[in-house]
Amino acid sequence: MKKNKTLVINSARCKACGLCIHFCPKKALSLCGEFNDMGYNFVQSDQELCVKCNTCGTICPDVVLKVVED
Amino acid sequence: MKTFREEKNFSWCPGCGHGIVARLCAELIEENNLRDRTCCVVGIGCGGFHHHYMEIDALEAAHGRSIPVATGYKLGLPDNFVYTLQGDGDCASIGLAELMHAANRGTPITVIMVNNGVFGMTGGQMSPETLISQKTPTCPFGRDAKLHGNPLKVSEMMQEMDGVAYLARLSVATPTLVRKAKKGLAQAFKAQEEKLGFSFVEILSPCPTGWNMKVVDSYQRLAKEVAEILPVKEFINKVGGES
Numbered sequence: 001m002k003k004n005k006t007l008v009i010n011s012a013r014c015k016a017c018g019l020c021i022h023f024c025p026k027k028a029l030s031l032c033g034e035f036n037d038m039g040y041n042f043v044q045s046d047q048e049l050c051v052k053c054n055t056c057g058t059i060c061p062d063v064v065l066k067v068v069e070d
Numbered sequence: 071m072k073t074f075r076e077e078k079n080f081s082w083c084p085g086c087g088h089g090i091v092a093r094l095c096a097e098l099i100e101e102n103n104l105r106d107r108t109c110c111v112v113g114i115g116c117g118g119f120h121h122h123y124m125e126i127d128a129l130e131a132a133h134g135r136s137i138p139v140a141t142g143y144k145l146g147l148p149d150n151f152v153y154t155l156q157g158d159g160d161c162a163s164i165g166l167a168e169l170m171h172a173a174n175r176g177t178p179i180t181v182i183m184v185n186n187g188v189f190g191m192t193g194g195q196m197s198p199e200t201l202i203s204q205k206t207p208t209c210p211f212g213r214d215a216k217l218h219g220n221p222l223k224v225s226e227m228m229q230e231m232d233g234v235a236y237l238a239r240l241s242v243a244t245p246t247l248v249r250k251a252k253k254g255l256a257q258a259f260k261a262q263e264e265k266l267g268f269s270f271v272e273i274l275s276p277c278p279t280g281w282n283m284k285v286v287d288s289y290q291r292l293a294k295e296v297a298e299i300l301p302v303k304e305f306i307n308k309v310g311g312e313s
Contacts, residue, residue: 010076012079013076013079013080015080015083015084015085016084017084017085017278017285018085018285018286019085019285019286019289022286022289023244023245038079040084055245058245058248058249059090059242059244059245059248060089060090061080061082061084061085061086061087061088061089061090062079062080062084062089063074063076063080063089063093
């Protein structure tokens with residue numbers, strides 16, 4: 001059975017460094033234009049483009065993104 | 071993940087490599103079930119915040135003295151797991167003597183040196199690891215070998231120490247290298263768990279604030295310029311596993 005994967009974004013931790021956007025192979029990530037409690041313009045994902053490869057979760061220096069399996 | 075305190079935001083600057091190292095350590099402690107008997111000894115500098123985000127025992131040592139504190143801890147509680155997390159300013163400049171003697175003795179501890187080439191916390195001053203021609207507030211015209219000396223290659227130097235069971239230089243410049251770094255760190259932890267001897271890991275990390283660069287540019291510099299002079303490499307592996 002195929003596992004159901006989802007990309008979880010903990011936007012409260014995001015510092016808008018842009019590394020995930022730079023390394024995303026499908027260009028599914030972007031800054032959303034809103035601000036979190038720390039005042040950073042946090043990251044958002046396009047779920048249709050995302051292939052749940054967890055590249056963003058590997059490079060993220062602030063543990064914002066991770067792919068979780070059901 | 072129990073080891074990692076997700077509710078507490080990192081105090082490091084955006085894009086800091088310390089965050090990646092902290093996550094890798096937390097993941098490995100969790101995967102190897104070490105949390106109940108782990109002690110982390112941190113030095114002074116940005117690396118000194120490492121344990122704030124972990125649910126593990128921790129000690130803060132004086133500047134450069136993490137390794138003697140870790141050695142004492144290991145002698146008192148030999149079954150516990152102890153690792154030190156230090157920056158290059160802490161480990162390679164003031165703590166160099168401690169590092170070399172612990173390595174020569176083969177004390178079964180793990181030392182992680184996060185090498186970003188500057189004293190990040192105090193404003194990006196020149197450290198022993200600053201590369202030639204790199205500009206910092208204390209060498210505003212670039213580091214000059216005649217005036218400031220050459221950068222210290224700690225991993226190459228440590229090759230000559232007989233007590234070292236695992237020695238590698240890792241990097242967090244790209245996702246591929248981060249995955250490789252996790253495998254290397256796992257080997258270093260295993261070297262201590264199997265009581266093979268001293269394990270030392272140097273992790274190349276960017277300091278976008280200290281280097282006065284944009285985050286993505288600093289990661290590119292790390293992958294190209296820094297990796298040319300300090301190659302990512304496994305020097306000694308007595309554990310035998312793949313990394």
